[in-house]
Amino acid sequence: MLPTLPSMLQVLWFKRDLRWTDHAPLVRAAQAGPLLPMWIDEPAAWAQRDAATQHRAFAHEGLGELDAWFRSRGGALWRVRGEATTVLARLHALYGSFALWSHEETGNGWSFDRDRAVARWCTGQGVVWRELPCNGVVRRLRDRDRWSQLWTQRMEPLPLPAPGHLTPLAPHELPEAHHDDAVPIHSLDADKPLRQRGGRGQAVALLDSFLAWRGHRYRTEMSSPLTAAEACSRLSAHLAWGTLSVRECVHAVWQRRSEWLAMPADQRPAGAMASLRSFESRLHWHCHFIQKLESEPAIEFRNVNRGFDGLRNEGALTADEQRRLDAWCTGRTGFPFVDACMRGLHATGWINFRMRAMLMSFASYQLWLHWREPALFLARQFLDYEPGIHYPQAQMQSGVTGINTIRLYNPVKQSRDQDPEGVFIRRWVPELRGVTGSAVHEPWLLGSTHLRPADYPDPVVDLRSASQQARVLIHARKADIATRQEARAVYDRHGSRHPGREHTARRSARRAGAVSDPAQISLLGDEEEE
DNA sequence: AGTGCAGTTGACTTT
DNA sequence: TAAAGTCAACTGCAC
Numbered sequence: 001m002l003p004t005l006p007s008m009l010q011v012l013w014f015k016r017d018l019r020w021t022d023h024a025p026l027v028r029a030a031q032a033g034p035l036l037p038m039w040i041d042e043p044a045a046w047a048q049r050d051a052a053t054q055h056r057a058f059a060h061e062g063l064g065e066l067d068a069w070f071r072s073r074g075g076a077l078w079r080v081r082g083e084a085t086t087v088l089a090r091l092h093a094l095y096g097s098f099a100l101w102s103h104e105e106t107g108n109g110w111s112f113d114r115d116r117a118v119a120r121w122c123t124g125q126g127v128v129w130r131e132l133p134c135n136g137v138v139r140r141l142r143d144r145d146r147w148s149q150l151w152t153q154r155m156e157p158l159p160l161p162a163p164g165h166l167t168p169l170a171p172h173e174l175p176e177a178h179h180d181d182a183v184p185i186h187s188l189d190a191d192k193p194l195r196q197r198g199g200r201g202q203a204v205a206l207l208d209s210f211l212a213w214r215g216h217r218y219r220t221e222m223s224s225p226l227t228a229a230e231a232c233s234r235l236s237a238h239l240a241w242g243t244l245s246v247r248e249c250v251h252a253v254w255q256r257r258s259e260w261l262a263m264p265a266d267q268r269p270a271g272a273m274a275s276l277r278s279f280e281s282r283l284h285w286h287c288h289f290i291q292k293l294e295s296e297p298a299i300e301f302r303n304v305n306r307g308f309d310g311l312r313n314e315g316a317l318t319a320d321e322q323r324r325l326d327a328w329c330t331g332r333t334g335f336p337f338v339d340a341c342m343r344g345l346h347a348t349g350w351i352n353f354r355m356r357a358m359l360m361s362f363a364s365y366q367l368w369l370h371w372r373e374p375a376l377f378l379a380r381q382f383l384d385y386e387p388g389i390h391y392p393q394a395q396m397q398s399g400v401t402g403i404n405t406i407r408l409y410n411p412v413k414q415s416r417d418q419d420p421e422g423v424f425i426r427r428w429v430p431e432l433r434g435v436t437g438s439a440v441h442e443p444w445l446l447g448s449t450h451l452r453p454a455d456y457p458d459p460v461v462d463l464r465s466a467s468q469q470a471r472v473l474i475h476a477r478k479a480d481i482a483t484r485q486e487a488r489a490v491y492d493r494h495g496s497r498h499p500g501r502e503h504t505a506r507r508s509a510r511r512a513g514a515v516s517d518p519a520q521i522s523l524l525g526d527e528e529e530e
Numbered sequence: 531a532g533t534g535c536a537g538t539t540g541a542c543t544t545t
Numbered sequence: 546t547a548a549a550g551t552c553a554a555c556t557g558c559a560c
Contacts, residue, residue, distance in 0.1 A: 410548065
């Protein structure tokens, strides 16, 4: 380890943490010496299958405000296009050795590899790279039992204020950025005009309005897409890009709670306290899920529970699977509520949690598709795509974790429950605007009468038989795994005690998802209520 | 007034 | 963050 000299250049690498408050690397780097704040626009990152134009556009709005903040302090954010180690090598050639600062990032497989390449480069050049925690996620976590405690410990300290003093390089002292602009960004998709805007200002305004009034009925209004768009915090994309930190949210919630507790109970808006509690628990889960991917990056690519391997086709899609996937992706499954949710998502980049679960469940069960392709499609549609939440959720909603109960949604029941009048359906599925009454939930019931819109597709699958078939198959596999697990447990109790062999048996049992200890079930389980 | 009965509700189990 | 089935208790009502 090299000592950090007071005069050494401090390179601050902004990743998905586009803010200047509660930013430990910024504070530490600013204390240590002259600062070069940097954003690397990496073409390879945007070429990944989970990346979308809307993500980059949202990030750039945040970067604009970040740049303005540095400019108000005499500096500027250095934005450069290129490959990370190439960019760092250029800085090294220009400035000599430097210190590198960033937050820890729980990203996708690509960013994980990129970070390892950067770490290797740093080691080779004698550059010290300090990565600091950015939320409740614990790197190299050994003992999951204590995680909840660690989360609280991370959240308790007050959010860090922006550094009072910093000496950023002046804009004219920054390296030319245009050299690497030769590397183009290829994108096939379009930005979404109706998506949320990025930037710290937006994030703070959303947090304020959510706690001031929008979120009072969060608890009861989060389930329906009609009410959720306003009653939910809408902070997820900002948390994903770090224009707001989880800790800032948690402290704002605690602050709000203490204000309400100081008030007579009958003066508090109905449901507001329950909503606040519910929201706080979600901030907890936010990190809880990201922790899963941090601890097991392979969750992005394969079943957490290998016992479910081969249940659905993992190879090239058959023609019929492709037809079902296309219908789902384009919002033309013939199930009005599914299609309305998908089309609304296309347009806005957001849909409430329950409807996300329904969309994923529909693809996985009724359409019997492996989760990987649908998950990648949704990753591009969700403005708030966060790998650490996305893949564990996709797997849970597909029933391949083995530790969660199967949640097989009935899209017609959801439609009747969450959109009884068909308002949301008619908003996003114009073909059905002329359909009156409850037929809007099941237009196929209109038969071939003139009341049935000709331009709306027939259902891609028969709901009853597809659901039934999925239910049988998933439970058969669960039972099969349980049987093999039981056999494994018997073997562990009564089988050979030959040293080494038992160890192997336990390891493979764990790989198959064997969970025989009830304490472990509650530890790993995610029966997240409320 | 008590009885029989169809329909409803809620707790619980199964898939 | 499920849905469907089972069963017993309950309800309203006719007689």
